[in-house]
Structures are given as C-alpha cells and as structure tokens.
Amino acid sequence: LCAAVPLKDMKLLDVKLGQLPTWLAMRDFTPGGILGALRRGHDRYYNKYINVKKGGLGGISMVLAGYVLVSYIWSYSHLKHDRHRKYH
Amino acid sequence: VLHTRRPLHTTQQRLAPLPPLPEKGGEVRYGLVPEEFFQFLYPKTGVTGPYMLGTGLLLYFLSKEIYVINHETVAAVCILSVIIYGIKKYGSDVAAFADKLNEEKVAKALAVKNEAIKDLETAVEQEKKEQWRVEGRSYLFDAKRNNIAMLLETNYRERLLTVYNEVKKRLDYQVAMQNLKRQKEQDHMIQWVEKNVVQSITPQQQKDSIAKCILDLKALSKSAQAAV
Numbered sequence: 001l002c003a004a005v006p007l008k009d010m011k012l013l014d015v016k017l018g019q020l021p022t023w024l025a026m027r028d029f030t031p032g033g034i035l036g037a038l039r040r041g042h043d044r045y046y047n048k049y050i051n052v053k054k055g056g057l058g059g060i061s062m063v064l065a066g067y068v069l070v071s072y073i074w075s076y077s078h079l080k081h082d083r084h085r086k087y088h
Numbered sequence: 089v090l091h092t093r094r095p096l097h098t099t100q101q102r103l104a105p106l107p108p109l110p111e112k113g114g115e116v117r118y119g120l121v122p123e124e125f126f127q128f129l130y131p132k133t134g135v136t137g138p139y140m141l142g143t144g145l146l147l148y149f150l151s152k153e154i155y156v157i158n159h160e161t162v163a164a165v166c167i168l169s170v171i172i173y174g175i176k177k178y179g180s181d182v183a184a185f186a187d188k189l190n191e192e193k194v195a196k197a198l199a200v201k202n203e204a205i206k207d208l209e210t211a212v213e214q215e216k217k218e219q220w221r222v223e224g225r226s227y228l229f230d231a232k233r234n235n236i237a238m239l240l241e242t243n244y245r246e247r248l249l250t251v252y253n254e255v256k257k258r259l260d261y262q263v264a265m266q267n268l269k270r271q272k273e274q275d276h277m278i279q280w281v282e283k284n285v286v287q288s289i290t291p292q293q294q295k296d297s298i299a300k301c302i303l304d305l306k307a308l309s310k311s312a313q314a315a316v
Contacts, residue, residue, distance in 0.1 A: 011091065044091055049113040054187070057175065058116025065120050072155075082158045088151065 015023045028036070049059035072079075094107065115123035121138070129137040149155040 040091070048093060049116070052110045052113040053190070054111060054183075055113050056116065057119050057179070058122070059113055061119040062116065062122070076154075079156050079158070082156045083153045084157070085153065088153055 010023070012023075027033070049055065049062070093110070117123055117126060126138050129141070133140070150157070
C-alpha cells in the first residue's frame with residue numbers, strides 16, 4: 001500500500017516533518033503552478049462546502065472569517081499603537 | 089494527484105449523466121471551524137480538547153495583546169450579536185425558501201423529462217398503430233380491386249348500351265324510310281286516282297247527277313213534309 005510514491009507527489013499531511021523543506025522546494029512555483037494550486041484549493045473548498053444540495057452557513061461564514069483574520073493581520077502594524085500596555 | 093471527496097474519472101470519460109451533487113456539505117461547527125479539526129484532535133485530547141485549545145489561544149492573544157481591545161472590538165461585538173440574532177431567528181425560513189427554489193428548479197427539469205418521455209411513448213404507440221394499419225393493406229387492395237372491377241363493368245355496360253342505341257337508330261331509320269316511301273306511294277296513288285276520276289266525270293254526267301240529286305231531294309222533302 002505504501003508504495004514508493006515520489007516525494008513531490010505526496011500529500012502534505014503524509015510528509016514527515018524532516019522532509020518538509022525538501023518537499024516545499026520540489027513544489028511547482030511557476031506562475032502556472034501557483035495558479036493551478038489556487039484553482040485546486042478553490043475547487044476543493046467549493047466542492048466540499050458550496051456545491052451541494054443543502055449547503056449551510058458554514059460555507060460562506062468560513063470565507064468571511066478568514067477575510068476578517070487576514071485583514072486584521074495586515075492592519076496589525078497600525079493596531080499596535082492602540083495597545084493598553086507597552087510591556088507584556 | 090487530485091484531493092477530492094468523490095472518485096472522479098475512475099471509468100472511461102463520460103459527459104452525462106454527471107454524478108449527483110452530495111446532499112450536505114462538510115460539517116462545520118459554530119459556523120467557523122470544520123468538523124475535521126475536532127476529529128483530528130479527538131484521539132489525543134478527547135471531546136474538550138479543541139475547546140481548551142480555543143480558550144487558551146484566546147487568553148494568550150488577549151494577554152499578549154496580539155488582539156487589541158479598542159473601539160473596533162465594541163463595534164464588532166454589536167455587529168456580530170445582531171448578525172447572530174438575525175441568523176437564529178430567520179435562518180430556517182431562509183433555508184426553507186432556498187430549498188423551495190431548488191425544488192422548483194428540479195421539478196421543472198423533471199417535468200421536462202417526463203414530458204419528453206410521454207411524448208416519446210405516444211410516438212411509440214402511434215408507430216405501433218401504424219404498423220397494425222399496415223397489416224390491413226390486403227383489405228385495402230381488395231376494396232380497390234372491387235372498385236376497379238365495378239368501374240370496368242359499368243363502362244362496358246355503358247358501351248353496350250351505346251352500341252344498342254346506335255344500331256336501333258339505324259334500323260329505325262330504315263323502317264322510317266320504308267314507311268315514308270309506302271305512304272308517299274299511297275298518297276300519290278290516291279291523288280292520281282282522284283284526279284283521274286274527277287277528270288273522267290264528263291259534263292254530261294255532272295248534269296245527270298245534279299238532276300238526280302234534285303229529284304232525290306224533292307222526294308225526301310215530300311216524305312219529310314208528310315212526317316211533320
């Protein structure tokens with residue numbers, strides 16, 4: 001069952017921690033590769049949560065939550081100045 | 089290697105019919121965290137593991153002020169409470185409405201399909217009926233043959249009648265000719281006899297006949313007078 005799958009074809013969750021840098025280096029970083037990876041990720045999410053007969057709230061709420069998180073991270077350098085204490 | 093839930097393209101490529109959509113999407117707890125995360129942590133930490141992780145992370149962010157509490161936090165709390173209240177109150181209604189729309193779409197497609205099936209079935213029945221009708225060809229041809237025979241017979245009899253009439257006309261003509269000839273001969277002979285008789289009456293004979301007539305008349309008048 002665990003045949004000799006070449007490293008670059010293995011899924012991320014099957015990659016051992018030590019092999020992570022090599023695995024990351026072997027990924028396809030050309031623009032076409034990046035686009036393909038984005039499309040694959042989008043299709044996976046879409047087919048799992050949105051393209052179903054009875055979709056629920058979770059499908060879009062997760063996207064919105066992710067958007068909120070990313071915008072918070074991007075504006076953290078401005079929010080740093082609103083901290084109540086200087087030393088934590 | 090595709091990361092998909094359902095096996096795709098396992099057999100030869102088919103464009104139709106597509107496999108049906110899955111009934112429900114992936115499970116999401118509290119609308120934010122997919123169920124797979126809870127299952128991932130279950131073997132190691134049991135049921136409360138992810139909640140403890142969430143609480144710990146929250147307290148860490150608050151204490152280290154990675155998440156700062158400012159006016160935006162108040163705004164976010166108000167907005168979120170309104171949103172959650174709205175969802176809790178009207179969620180099921182909206183879901184039912186969306187389901188109804190979906191249902192109508194599917195019902196329309198189904199209606200089209202059933203319509204097409206019905207049309208094809210009626211077409212098949214009509215085709216069978218036509219095939220049954222073809223079996224009656226022999227009767228049709230018999231009737232046609234009878235018709236033609238009757239036409240021929242009628243035509244033949246008409247022509248017989250024509251022939252008969254023509255022949256009769258010719259024979260009548262001959263008969264009429266003979267009658268006419270005989271009549272003309274008769275008339276001519278009568279005329280000739282009369283002419284000769286009138287010629288043969290000499291004037292002397294005429295005076296004698298007139299005298300005789302007068303005598304006869306006198307005798308008659310005498311007898312008549314006697315009767316009166």
